[in-house]
């Protein structure tokens with residue numbers, strides 16, 4: 001591939017990603033299914049969202065994690081500055097800043113609360 005073709009391919013990919021992000025941003029979230037008592041899957045336009053369920057018996061810290069993560073998932077942005085993006089692999093994700101209640105740790109916290117096991121992720125990236 002020469003430089004001009006590579007540049008055109010990058011532009012096409014960027015335009016496709018911008019269209020996907022606009023479609024995700026403009027769509028209403030639609031509930032799909034619950035995964036155990038800890039997680040739900042929702043679609044928002046072309047994106048599949050995997051969001052934690054808020055439970056009354058969670059600790060205040062875990063409740064905050066869940067609330068922030070749900071709001072960020074449904075609005076496409078988080079107060080920490082995270083915004084939804086399309087990865088190189090073509091999946092939708094939202095990497096939170098360290099220190100954000102919704103950052104890495106929510107999966108471990110839910111696991112410790114006994115509400116989630118890694119096999120419930122259904123192939124979803126659970127690093128975030």
Ligand SMILES: [Zn+2]
Pocket residue numbers: 072078079080081082096097100101102103
């Ligand atoms: Zn965040």
